[in-house]
Amino acid sequence: MIFVSHELPANEPGEPALSRSDVWAGLVLKANNALPFVPSMTFCEVTDRISDTIFDRDIDFRGQRMTERITLEAPHRVVFTRIAGPVLGTIANEIEKDGDDIYLRFSFALVVSGVEGGSAAEKEYAEGMTGDYLKAVAATLAAMRKIKAGDAVSA
Numbered sequence: 001m002i003f004v005s006h007e008l009p010a011n012e013p014g015e016p017a018l019s020r021s022d023v024w025a026g027l028v029l030k031a032n033n034a035l036p037f038v039p040s041m042t043f044c045e046v047t048d049r050i051s052d053t054i055f056d057r058d059i060d061f062r063g064q065r066m067t068e069r070i071t072l073e074a075p076h077r078v079v080f081t082r083i084a085g086p087v088l089g090t091i092a093n094e095i096e097k098d099g100d101d102i103y104l105r106f107s108f109a110l111v112v113s114g115v116e117g118g119s120a121a122e123k124e125y126a127e128g129m130t131g132d133y134l135k136a137v138a139a140t141l142a143a144m145r146k147i148k149a150g151d152a153v154s155a
Contacts, residue, residue, distance in 0.1 A: 001109055001111050001117055002089075002108070002109070002110045002111070002112070002125065002126040002129060003107075003108070004108055004126065004129070004130050004133070005105065005106070005107035005108075006106060006107075006130075006133075006134060006137070007103040007104065007105040007106075008103065008104055008134075008137050008138060008141060009101060009103055010023050010095075010101075010102040010103060010104055010141060010144075011101070011102060016145045016148040016149045017148075018102065018141070018144055018145065018148055019102070020075065020097065020102055021075070022144060022147075022148055023095050023102060023104060023144060024074065024075045024076070024095060025144075026140065026143065026144035026147060027072075027078045027093055027095070027140075028072060028078070030078075030093075030140055030143075031055075031057075031070045031072060031080075032046060032055075032057075033046075034059065036143050037136070037139055037140040037143045038136040038139060038140070039135060039139050040061055040062050040132045040135070040136065041060065041061050041136075042060045042061075042063075043059060043060035043065075044057060044058075044059045044060075045057060045058050045059075047067070050069075052072075053071060053072040053073075053074070054069065054070065054071050054072075055069075055070050056068065056069050056070070056083070057070060062128075062132065064085060064086050064087065065085060066084060066085025066086070066087060067083050067084035067085060068080045068081060068082055068083065068091075069081045069083050075095070076094060076095050077092055077093065077094045077095070078093045079091070079092050080092070080093075082110070086112065086113045086114070087110050087111070087112050087113070088111050088113070089108065089111050090108065090109050090110075091106065091107070091110075092105075092107045092108070093105070093137075094106075094107070104137055104140065104141060106133055106136075106137050108129070108133065110129070112125050
């Protein structure tokens with residue numbers, strides 16, 4: 001199993017300041033359509049709305065088609081549970097606060113089909129995934145800042 005957790009500051013000097021509610025609104029937008037937020041994703045479509053806070057979507061990420069069940073845990077966490085595809089497990093995006101500073105933490109625990117746990121192949125896959133997810137979190141925050149500045153983000 002691959003487990004990684006990182007956090008990035010929501011606010012950077014010279015950029016529009018994001019509040020906790022701005023970050024939450026951005027995470028909800030990302031959950032519904034990740035394309036403006038995740039550069040490595042080429043397809044994202046909600047396929048089933050189970051409730052106001054739980055829905056399924058199909059995605060293409062790194063060239064692989066997967067189905068995710070999204071759970072919105074307002075106002076602090078979105079959980080993406082991979083329920084079909086070659087990489088299964090859970091990804092969480094969490095808003096954290098330390099004093100006045102806001103952070104976006106992403107964590108994932110994933111199992112790659114056909115790759116032995118603890119093997120060199122799993123470690124190599126984990127390094128690529130970590131890099132892609134760091135880019136995705138940075139891109140997510142950049143898209144949130146564009147929204148805050150009044151710029152449209154597009155898929």
